[in-house]
Amino acid sequence: MAALCTYALKLTLRVDAMEESDVDALRAAGFDDRAIVDTNQVASYFNYVNRVVEGLGVELEAFWSDQQRTRRHYDLRDGRP
DSSP, X not given: OHHHHHHHHHHHHOGGGOOHHHHHHHHHTTOOHXXXXXXXXXXXXXXXXXXXXXXXXXXXXXXXXXXXXXXXXXXXXXXXX
């Protein structure tokens, strides 16, 4: 699972640094091509949606609690897991 998270994080924060070795690491961790494509598609989709929402300033509906409305900040150490 760590390899999958590392791949998704790099795809999110450092897409310009993606290399064939990133996919190789997933294969070495036991993921087949279908799982790798699924991982790529899910991470890419959420990256896209988040950029649309943030770029347009979309706000959550009223039923979301104040705690859920709070922006989360993660220490990602410059994108390195």
